[in-house]
Amino acid sequence: MYEEDKVPDEHFSTLLDYLEGLKGSARELTVQKAEALMQKLDEASPETRDRSLGKMQRLRQVLQLLS
Template structure:
């Protein structure tokens, strides 16, 4: 027994799958088989959607988890120095995201500036280079636009970093 090609094309090509088979020229057994196949296709589509949604949620929670841990690391450095322990991954996250005001709030950024005073080695040199590059690019964008854009906020933060580290 074969499934009607029209039903297969409907089931595989359309976003919304039919709920049941309603063709008059099918026998009851053929309808039952066709209904089961359509149901199986619908379940596969639903499973695929759930899997994709799960990946997105996992990525978001992973990002927010890293952010939370890095900010807790910074807070521990400022408030409980005797319990604080250096963690390179947290420092790297902070250095990569310190110009983004949505990830590092202004209050945390002030603490981060104090933290940066003690930064050493290649991390210090790289941070200065990136900050100077951001300042140079930010100056060009200030002349083009009058408003305070996100990029200008990053440039302002970069200026503060350069002042601290130079």
Template sequence: MKELKRRKKLKQCGAEEEQLVHKTEPKKKKQKLERTKKVEEEVEDLTAEERRTLERKLKKERKKEEKKLMREAGMAVRKEEPKKLSGAELALEYLARWSKKPNEWKFQKTRQTWLLLHMYDKEKVPDEYFSILLDYLEGLQGSAREVTMQKAEALMKEYDSSDTEDPGLLEKCERIRKVLQLLS
């Protein structure tokens, strides 16, 4: 049964290559196709490992040929890599999952650390997420809770001593106050 599937795959490979032959460079393609057919005839005498190796080689050649055809046609040959999310996006997604889907949520130290470091920055943690973050901070335990409270107190003292009326600073102070009230 497996051997039949392999033969079908090899025949399909031959059919695909035959289609390519008719599109471009007929002479070279026909020669290559003839070599492939000879190889397919010899496949029956090969062991399973040799057959797999041969199939891999044929697949590699097909891909190489496809890329060549794409280049000749003027199309860009580029692999699209999946978009990687930034640390901020991952942390905010983590927070949203905590609030909306608690059964799918799993604690991640790196995400919590990022949130605790950037929670006062309105650009990194928008207001809609900050309210969720405050709920999250209620469950904060151990040294993370203590350190967060100490840092908030230190920042509050620092900002109280400064005389600037910067709106961004006032927003940070407001967030710090909220965190201090919550953790006290």
């Protein structure tokens, strides 16, 4: 869901609407995976981070929504 080529921008808001309804372990697991991926990108090289700006923005949106 964080890859723009797999979920185009025009569909990402619909995905966020769906994720907002997550409850229980599905919500917790989604947050855990997003946090782990964000940490991995934070520790990546500057070049990798530069290539992953769109992914990082989507991760932040998901984390803000679910946290």
